[in-house]
Amino acid sequence: MQTYIILLRGINVSGQKKIKMVDLRILLVKLGFQNVASYIQSGNIILEAKDQTIKNVEDRIGDGIREHFGFDVPVLVKSKKDFERIIMENPFKDKPSSEGNRIYFVLLKNAPEQMFVNALEQEIYENQEFSIIDDCVYLYCKNGYGNAKLDNNLVERKLSVQATTRNLRTMSKLLEMVRVDI
The missing domain is CATH 3.30.70.1280 (SP0830-like domains)
Structure with missing residues (x-):
């Protein structure tokens, strides 16, 4: 199973x-x-x-x-293994998260082509930091996700891959759920 x-x-x-x-x-x-x-x-x-x-x-x-x-x-x-890896690789885990309200995970359906990653990594978004690792774009939104310019739709367009975004609180809860015998 x-x-x-x-x-x-x-x-x-x-x-x-x-x-x-x-x-x-x-x-x-x-x-x-x-x-x-x-x-x-x-x-x-x-x-x-x-x-x-x-x-x-x-x-x-x-x-x-x-x-x-x-x-x-x-x-x-x-x-489960990929989900655990995504959470462990979070480069912003030491940043203040305001209870999960500043750290976001843009989970990608698959790893994007390197040329798209390279292009996006050259861009700067005010009050946001981001890191692309494999099949996840990690976002640190200093003013919250609602004020972020680099959002799910833009990530999809820039990386040419389907994505969905979850905050740290949701990711942590899901990890807790998979670690418990469901």
Whole structure:
């Protein structure tokens, strides 16, 4: 059994693409996943799958949401090991986080091409620091993410890869959930 962290992008935001977590958990169980748990209403799921690749899990969940709820949602899946690595590599862990409100993780579906990384690394964003490591852009937003110029949409455009963003508090909670027997 493999443990996966599922991150859905753009659900339950401003009344768009509404999915109740209880309905999503029921759907995921019907799709054959086990020990399904969710965290808050923004599409953070922990589950277990038997003999599944990340691509297969992404496809099954994306197809299931489309068929059941009637719309497409970007689905990003990370293994427990990859998720732990992403959190451990956080270059801003010693910065003041204001309870997770300044440190953000832009999780990428896959590692971007190096030419895109090099180009983005040359850019400067006022009141923000960032670091790109493998499949994550780590953000330190001195004035909070709501005032950040380098946001999820810009990262996607600059790196030409799908992404979804979570704050330190959410990442820490998800890590805690995967370390507990779900």
